[in-house]
Amino acid sequence: MVSPVLLLAVPLGLALCVPLVGRVSRRAAGFVPVIASLFNLVVSIRLLPTVLEEPIVANLGGFPPPFGITLFAGPVGMLLSALIALAGLVVSLYALSYIKTGPTVRYHTLYMLLLVGATGVVLTGDVFNLFVFFEILCISSYALVAYVGDRAGIEASVKYLIQGALGSALLLIGIGLLYGLFGTLNMADIAARIDSVDSVPVFVAMALIVVGLGVEAAIFPLNAWLPDAHSSAPSSISAILSGIAIQVGLYAVVRMVFTVFGASSVLLFFVFLGLLTLLIGELCAFAQNNIKRMLAYSSIGQMGLIMFALAIATTGSVTGGLFQMVSHTLSKALLFLAVGYMVYRSGSLEISSLEGMGRRMPLTSFAFTIGVFSLVGLPPFIGFPSKLLIVRSALAEQGVLLQVLIGLVLLATVIEGAYFFRVIQTVYFKKEEGQEARQDAPPMALLSMFVFVAFIVVIGVYPNLITDVLESGASELLERANYIGSVLG
Amino acid sequence: MRATVGLILLAVIGVGVGISLLAIPFGAPKTEIGDYYIENAREDTGATNVVTSVVVGYRAFDTLGEVTVLFVAALGLGAVLATAGGKRGRSGVEPASLILSAGNIFLFPLILLFGAYIFTHGHLTPGGGFQGGAVIASAFLLVYLSSPGKRINESGASLTESVSGLVFVAIGLLGLTHGTHYFLANFLPKGALNTLFSAGIIPVIYCAIGLKVGSELAGVVDNLMEETE
Numbered sequence: 193m194v195s196p197v198l199l200l201a202v203p204l205g206l207a208l209c210v211p212l213v214g215r216v217s218r219r220a221a222g223f224v225p226v227i228a229s230l231f232n233l234v235v236s237i238r239l240l241p242t243v244l245e246e247p248i249v250a251n252l253g254g255f256p257p258p259f260g261i262t263l264f265a266g267p268v269g270m271l272l273s274a275l276i277a278l279a280g281l282v283v284s285l286y287a288l289s290y291i292k293t294g295p296t297v298r299y300h301t302l303y304m305l306l307l308v309g310a311t312g313v314v315l316t317g318d319v320f321n322l323f324v325f326f327e328i329l330c331i332s333s334y335a336l337v338a339y340v341g342d343r344a345g346i347e348a349s350v351k352y353l354i355q356g357a358l359g360s361a362l363l364l365i366g367i368g369l370l371y372g373l374f375g376t377l378n379m380a381d382i383a384a385r386i387d388s389v390d391s392v393p394v395f396v397a398m399a400l401i402v403v404g405l406g407v408e409a410a411i412f413p414l415n416a417w418l419p420d421a422h423s424s425a426p427s428s429i430s431a432i433l434s435g436i437a438i439q440v441g442l443y444a445v446v447r448m449v450f451t452v453f454g455a456s457s458v459l460l461f462f463v464f465l466g467l468l469t470l471l472i473g474e475l476c477a478f479a480q481n482n483i484k485r486m487l488a489y490s491s492i493g494q495m496g497l498i499m500f501a502l503a504i505a506t507t508g509s510v511t512g513g514l515f516q517m518v519s520h521t522l523s524k525a526l527l528f529l530a531v532g533y534m535v536y537r538s539g540s541l542e543i544s545s546l547e548g549m550g551r552r553m554p555l556t557s558f559a560f561t562i563g564v565f566s567l568v569g570l571p572p573f574i575g576f577p578s579k580l581l582i583v584r585s586a587l588a589e590q591g592v593l594l595q596v597l598i599g600l601v602l603l604a605t606v607i608e609g610a611y612f613f614r615v616i617q618t619v620y621f622k623k624e625e626g627q628e629a630r631q632d633a634p635p636m637a638l639l640s641m642f643v644f645v646a647f648i649v650v651i652g653v654y655p656n657l658i659t660d661v662l663e664s665g666a667s668e669l670l671e672r673a674n675y676i677g678s679v680l681g
Numbered sequence: 682m683r684a685t686v687g688l689i690l691l692a693v694i695g696v697g698v699g700i701s702l703l704a705i706p707f708g709a710p711k712t713e714i715g716d717y718y719i720e721n722a723r724e725d726t727g728a729t730n731v732v733t734s735v736v737v738g739y740r741a742f743d744t745l746g747e748v749t750v751l752f753v754a755a756l757g758l759g760a761v762l763a764t765a766g767g768k769r770g771r772s773g774v775e776p777a778s779l780i781l782s783a784g785n786i787f788l789f790p791l792i793l794l795f796g797a798y799i800f801t802h803g804h805l806t807p808g809g810g811f812q813g814g815a816v817i818a819s820a821f822l823l824v825y826l827s828s829p830g831k832r833i834n835e836s837g838a839s840l841t842e843s844v845s846g847l848v849f850v851a852i853g854l855l856g857l858t859h860g861t862h863y864f865l866a867n868f869l870p871k872g873a874l875n876t877l878f879s880a881g882i883i884p885v886i887y888c889a890i891g892l893k894v895g896s897e898l899a900g901v902v903d904n905l906m907e908e909t910e
Contacts, residue, residue, distance in 0.1 A: 195857060197864040204749060205850040208843045215836070252742040253856070254863035255725070259717055261742045298760040305753050312746065324746035328753055335757025341764030349761070365698065372705035375712025393701035400698075 196265035197250050199235055199273055200312050203228040207304035214297030221297045225284035225304045232277035232311065236270050243270045244664050247678050249317070257317070257679055258378035264317035264679060268514070268665040271658075272314040272443060275518060278647075279435050279525050280307045286529050286640040287428045299339060306332040306432065310440045317679060319367050319452070320377045322444060326363070330356045330408060333437055337425040348420035355407055355417045363404025369397040380679035383452050383672055398453050405448065408441030410495045412469040419476075422488035423541070427532025430484060434491040435525035439517050442495055446502050451672045462503035467597055469496030474607045482541045483531055486611065487524065490567070493604060494520045500601065501582040502669075504594070508585025510666035511659070515578035518651070518658065523566040523575055526644035530560035533633035534619075543615055550620035556633045557619050559641040564612045566648045569605060574648045577655040579605065727871030727880035728804035736809065737883045741865045745849055747811075748890055752846065755897045755904075762904050777827045785827035792820035800891030804880040810887040814894025821899040825906050833903050838896040845893040852882050852889075 206228040214221040242248065247266035251257060265273075284303065291299055305328055312325030334356065338349035367377075373389050374382050386394060407414045418438070422430045449455050449462070473493030480486035498520065501513030533556055538545040550557045566573035569580075586598045632638065651657055668675065718739065722731045726738035736744055776782075800813025824831055856866035865882075872879035 195864065197853075197857070201850055201853055201857075201864060204745070205847060205854070208752075208846040208850065211839050211843050215840075250864070252864050253739065254861045254866040255739050258714060260739050295760050295763045298756055298763070301756055302753065302760065305749065305756075308749070318743075320740075321743055321746065324743050324750065327750045328746060331750060331753045331757060335753070335760050338761045339764060341761075346761070362694075369698070369701045369705075372702070376714055390704055393704040396697040396701040400694075 194235055194239060195250050196235075196239060196248055196263050196269075196315055197252060199232050199315060200263075200308060202231055203304060203308045203311070207301055207308060210301040210304060211297060214300075218296055221300045222284070222288045222291070225287075225300055225307070226281060228304055229277045229281035229284055229307065232307075233274060233281055236274035236277055239265060240267075240270050240274065240661060243267055244660065247668070247675075249679050258376045258381040261321050262317040262378060262380075262679060263315045264379070264675070265315055266665070266668045266675070266678075267661050268443070268668050269315045271514065271518070271661050271665055272440070273311050275521055276307055276310050276314070276436050276440075279432065279521055282640045282643050283428050283431050283525065283529070285643075286431075286532075286637050289634040289636040290428050290532060291426065294339060294341065299336070302332045302336050303429075303432070306336065306437070310436050313440050313444055317379050318377050319370060319379055319382065319448075322379075323360075323363060323367055326405070326408070326441075326444065327360060329437060329440065330360060333421075333429075333433060336429045337421045337433075339426050339429065340424070342424075344420070345424040348417070348424040352417040352421040355414070359404045359407030359414070361404070362400045366397045366400030366404060369393065369400065373397065378679070379447070379452050380676045383454060384676045384680065386452070386454060394453065398449070398455060398458075401448050402445055405441055405444045408438065409445050409499075410438045410441070410469070410492050411445070411465060411499065412472055412492070412496070415469070415492050418492060419485050419488040422491065423482060423484035427484070427528050427535070430487070430532075431525040431528035434488065434528060435521040438491060438495055439498070439521060442498060442502075442517075445499075446669060450505075450669045451675050454672050456505065459503045459505050463500055463597065466496045466498070466500030466503055467600055469493070470500060470604045471496070471600065474604045474611075478607055478611045480611075481543055483535065483543050483546065483615065484528075484541055486543070486615070487527055487531065490608065490612075491520075491524055493608065494524065494567070497579075497582070497601065497604070500597075501586075504586055504589065505670065506585055506589065507663065507666050507670065508588060509582060510669055511662045512578060512581035512585050514662045514665050515581055515655075515658075518662075519566065519574040519578040519648075522644050522648050522651075523563045523573075526559060526563040526641060526648070527567065529637065529641050529644070530556050530563060530633075533637055534560070537631060543618055546615065546618050547622040548619075552630060553632045554630070555638055556641065559638075559645055560619065561616055562645050562648060564616060566652065568609045568612055571652065572649065573652040574655075576652060723874060726867060726883060727874065728883050729875050730804055730806065730809075732807075733804045733809055733883060733887070734880075737803070737886050738867065741853075741886065744886075744890070745853065745865070748846065748849065748893060751894065751897055752842065755842075755901050758901060759904050776829060782827040785823050789820050789824060792823070793817055796820065796891065796895060800887050801884060802877070803887040803891075804883045805875060805877070810890025811894055813887075813891040815898060817891070817895030818898030818902060822902050825902060833899050835900070835903065838900045838903075841892050841896040842900070845889040845896075848889040849886055849893075852886060856882070 206224050210221050210224045250263040252261045309325045309329030316322050334353045338345045374385050410418045470493050473489050477486050477489035498513050498516045501509045534549050566575040569575040722734035726734040728734040796813045796816035799808040800810045803809030853865040856868050857864050859868040867881040869881035871881050
């Protein structure tokens with residue numbers, strides 16, 4: 193049997209090889225992330241059928257839990273690691289033509305380590321190990337945001353660094369408190385003992401951990417860094433930060449709250465927080481003139497929606513939340529990739545400068561349009577079944593409160609549609625004075641965009657392809673007794 | 682207004698952490714896991730230093746992650762400085778005094794030797810790869826302070842960094858294929874307690890970490906020194 197630790201060890205080893213490959217050929221260094229992501233994608237997909245029957249628990253170093261470190265590869269972990277590998281693969285293909293200047297070898301190394309960090313967070317079963325991989329993820333993001341080296345990039349990176357470091361510090365204090373209270377770092381072991389101590393210290397630890405992780409997960413009001421960071425980073429990095437990094441942060445929050453703390457009493461608070469994040473994100477996005485900032489705010493809104501769905505905590509809504517994660521990764525990464533070249537050709541981030549792009553870059557504009565339709569939730573794209581599932585499962589719940597809240601969610605979707613269609617209108621239907629020559633994105637970039645388009649359409653038409661994984665993922669998150677049982681035996 | 686809000690938040694966090702700390706019994710008998718480590722560490726890992734047996738034995742995977750965190754930080758610093766400022770020379774720096782430059786000639790090899798001692802004996806005495814690496818980097822810092830014209834061999838440092846990192850990962854993967862089939866399993870013979878060649882993979886990993894941390898921190902010093910003017 194293939195061990196899930198290969199998903200971390202092999203890319204990490206390859207990341208260390210990038211500087212060595214870079215000595216031989218700078219161009220070849222860009223292919224290492226492609227190979228590593230492809231490896232992870234194949235292994236994740238190969239392991240998926242196994243983990244659907246029973247999660248794989250890997251004891252590292254051969255020490256049984258709780259004495260050593262455990263990796264827990266369940267349906268959620270495998271789904272997210274496959275998603276990280278897929279997005280990582282496509283974006284690294286895009287970067288082959290997009291990242292030309294600057295210290296490219298360092299870029300590819302940091303990029304790979306970012307993916308290793310994200311994969312580690314979704315696979316680990318140990319709270320301190322979670323912190324370590326979270327740091328790898330965050331620190332490589334700080335550096336990559338500043339990659340362009342302009343004033344805006346450095347400023348955004350420093351903002352991100354300060355807020356992220358503060359979040360990490362709170363997270364570490366929270367983990368320290370947990371270790372003090374329970375004398376163990378294994379997630380399942382803590383979960384099994386959570387009722388054995390007074391609830392006030394446990395609540396404090398949970399609050400610190402949620403706030404610490406919430407900075408990366410872009411939960412309101414901890415997301416002030418995000419619009420700057422996501423809009424100043426190179427577009428390939430914006431795609432990974434929006435599509436992967438913040439969702440991994442949200443996954444970590446959910447894993448801690450659902451599995452480790454089993455805190456069902458605070459979920460209503462998270463429902464409201466999610467809704468607030470959604471509304472604020474979409475309203476701010478509506479007011480933007482800068483296309484990348486608009487996409488960044490839209491990511492905040494989407495995180496709010498996912499959090500809203502997950503916090504309702506029924507099988508249907510958690511399935512919908514996970515589905516929305518997949519849908520957001522594919523759609524938002526596609527949008528950032530398409531915008532990357534549109535902005536490059538027009539030379540400006542203003543939405544108004546995208547006039548006439550429909551003729552100048554027809555294929556890129558087409559890919560952009562598919563991304564928009566999917567994100568807004570139009571059939572037959574992946575955003576439609578995922579949003580439909582969230583709305584349906586929320587309506588299935590009894591109670592007027594949730595019905596009102598779901599009305600607000602639909603309102604947010606309308607706002608989302610409004611600002612996105614404004615962009616589509618600018619791209620296709622605004623008049624253009626000087627007719628410019630047709631000049632689309634390079635073939636490799638187009639190929640990577642259309643891989644996303646293919647996934648968006650195929651899963652949109654056949655959502656049953658992934659619903660099995662999503663449903664068992666939902667039950668993994670909701671049934672913590674099974675999680676504890678499968679780790680501690 | 683902002684200061685008040687900040688102070689209130691700080692007070693809330695302080696009180697919360699304070700209350701939680703009161704619930705944790707200090708000085709009470711160790712936890713179950715702590716007891717287990719103290720009882721079984723020598724037998725499980727072959728290391729006499731229990732701290733090392735936790736850091737490179739029971740929780741070796743965290744250590745691999747921490748080494749990576751340092752790698753990411755050093756690499757990120759290099760990338761940001763390279764794009765933001767470009768490399769600048771250190772021509773304007775005044776030469777150091779005779780005492781510093783003469784002392785450096787004697788001390789440099791001794792500090793390197795001491796650093797190497799610390800990381801090769803990590804499983805026997807206090808210290809280990811991170812500490813030894815930091816000592817080694819301090820030797821390079823001394824060179825930078827004493828002779829402004831000298832620089833480390835950047836490509837050699839990055840080669841050491843990558844290769845020693847790869848050694849760590851490779852040892853982990855060998856554990857997966859040899860003997861017990863666990864990643865980072867101690868597949869080498871554990872030897873006799875309290876001897877230099879004991880504890881299986883632990884000294885090998887610590888040597889790799891020592892070299893890696895040493896070259897990384899020296900690289901960080903190098904990067905920052907260029908930016909001082």
